[in-house]
Amino acid sequence: MKKNVQLISIALFASVLSIGGYKFFEEESKTVSQDYEIPWQKENVNATSHLASYSEEPSELNFTEAAKKTVNAVVHVKNVTTYRQSRSPFDYSYGSGETRKAIRGAGSGVILSPDGLIVTNNHVIDGASEVQVTLNDNKTYVAEVLGTSPDNDIALLKIDATELDFLIFGDSNEVQVGEWVLAVGNPFNLTSTVTAGIISAKARDLGRSDKNFQSFIQTDAAVNPGNSGGALVNTRGELIGINTAITSQTGSFIGYSFAIPSNNAKKIVEDLIEFGNVRRAILGVRGSDLNSMIAKELDIENSQGFYITNVDPESGAKEAGLEKGDIIKFIDDIKIRKFADMTGYLNSKNPGETVEITYLRDNVERKTDVTLDIFKVYRIEDLGVEVTEISEEDLKKYGAESGVLIHRVLSDSFTKSDISGLLITKINEKEVNSIDDVKTIINNKDSKDPMLVTFLSPNGQEKTYVFR
Incomplete structure (x- = not known):
């Protein structure tokens, strides 16, 4: 009995010590502020007034705060077509008849500014006679299509509204495999729905036949038809991706969904606003993924990277001294394991920007700065x-x-x-x-x-x- 009392006393003391330590470290934690520039708000909103302030990463098992920040910034998007319903055999001949509207399809969208800029997938609104947007409070607006990029499956909309909840862009380059994320969509024109999952992979190339190489974030958060164009957010409620595609033989979610990284989406939106189209930045090199076979032929230990087979004359890469046979290992601080890593990062950059290339030549690591060219098409x-x-x-x-x-x-x-x-x-x-x-x-x-x-x-x- 005496021994049991001693054990209980020790356990109580340990509990008190743990609680005290937790309170000490909790009080020592400091708030970090990150300032995000929102280019399309410069005229209407003071960008410095929108700060992504957060303390430590919220509990991985508690997504309520992230959900609260997100649900009202995700909208339902309807693709509406108009047609004439004839009332007599002569209606079509004379262009008369009753005008009717029908919904061709629907998806989701993400509000990017308090005055109603919305990003969605291009395939959601493609071919629409009219685009309708319904907010989470059931208010409906007719949206103007400001610009589209079918190659990147991005469309930019605008509704006439003010003081809307909106999401800020997070840095998709900082996303880690295994990190908790939320997929938020508004597929049924009811209210926004939230699903949770983790980042399964980064820089996924879906192998599309159109040769428009993209680099997707893969997640196992449930995404179904109608969620296209919705938000992928981290546990701080920052937008890190636009949900775009699922891989499924049934047409429904089976564990694989893909999102356009936020850094790429942000650059596309900025280009559509400023230029009306998307400008692609290129290094001016061609080549292939490095693999074990090529590594063996080159007598190198590395089996990851981008192997240069050709350098375009008069390109930034040529001026920077890159040559055939060089192996690109890093662009800035982004590790290049395969081509999708490289295209994913370059698609977030602008022509004229300078990037640092870390590469191997004769098994010796070197660095050079390359000014990116514009891809003329x-x-x-x-x-x-x-x-x-x-x-x-x-x-x-x-x-x-x-x-x-x-x-x-x-x-x-x-x-x-x-x-x-x-x-x-x-x-x-x-x-x-x-x-x-x-x-x-x-x-x-x-x-x-x-x-x-x-x-x-x-x-x-x-x-x-x-x-x-």
């Missing part, structure tokens, strides 16, 4: 292709003196085949040396006239087609 709408300029060195491989390269085939292309990699050497029998030449020829052409286009394949086959 132009869409030939009548053909459904996207073209870019080509270096003189690559032109020699085609045996051509001029031309522009088909970079990507669009969904509305004249062909179902993948003709990317072909050169367009002439349009209407005029040689093209650059994107500007293509623009000039097409802009000076009468829309009623046919268009003659000469294609050249890498093996030297040349064919001319007439497009009407």
Whole structure:
């Protein structure tokens, strides 16, 4: 009995000591303030008045504060189409009939400013005659589409409202695998729904056939149809991603969902506001992921990184001294394990910015600064292709003196085949040396006239087609 009393006394003393220690450290904790510049609020709101202030990371098992910050900033987005309902056999002939509206699809969106800027997925609003936005308090607005980037699946909307709850961008580069996150959407036009999960992976390339390489955050937080365009937030309620896609054979969530990283989404939104399109920054190198086979051939120990096979002349990479055979290991402080790591980071940068490249050459680590170039691209709408300029060195491989390269085939292309990699050497029998030449020829052409286009394949086959 006496022994039991002693054990109980020791346990009580240990408990008191633990509580006292906890109170001591709790009182010593300090608040950290982070200032986020919100470029589209400069004219209306003092950006410095919006601070992301937080103490220590909230408990991993308590998401209530993050949910409170988020639910009112996530909206329901309706893709509405209008059509005429005929009342007699003559209605269509005379353009009459009753105008009706139908919902083509729906998704979610995230409010980015108190005056009603909203980001969502482009596929949510694609083809809409009207876009309707319903807030978490059931107020509905007709939204203006300020800009879209189909390649990145981002659309920017604006509603006429004030003093709205909104989310601030977090730094998606700082997101860690295993970190708790919330996926917030408004799929049923009721109220926002919240699901929890962890970051499963970063820099996921979904292997899409459109050759528009992206780098997604993968999470196991439940995301279903209707959640597209919603928010992925950390436990501080900061926006770290725009929920975009799921991988599923059934069309419903089975454990894999993907989000556009917030740093990429922020850059796309800024470009749409300032330029009306998205400007891509490039290093000016081409190559492939490093693997064990290439590492063995090169007699190096590393099996991760980006192996450079070609450096574009007159590029920032060339000026910085990068060469064929170099292996990029870091860009700034971002580790490059594969191509998706590199594209993911570069897609958050602007042309003209400078990045620090850490690379291996002959097993020796080196560093250099590279000024990023702009990726020049132009869409030939009548053909459904996207073209870019080509270096003189690559032109020699085609045996051509001029031309522009088909970079990507669009969904509305004249062909179902993948003709990317072909050169367009002439349009209407005029040689093209650059994107500007293509623009000039097409802009000076009468829309009623046919268009003659000469294609050249890498093996030297040349064919001319007439497009009407």
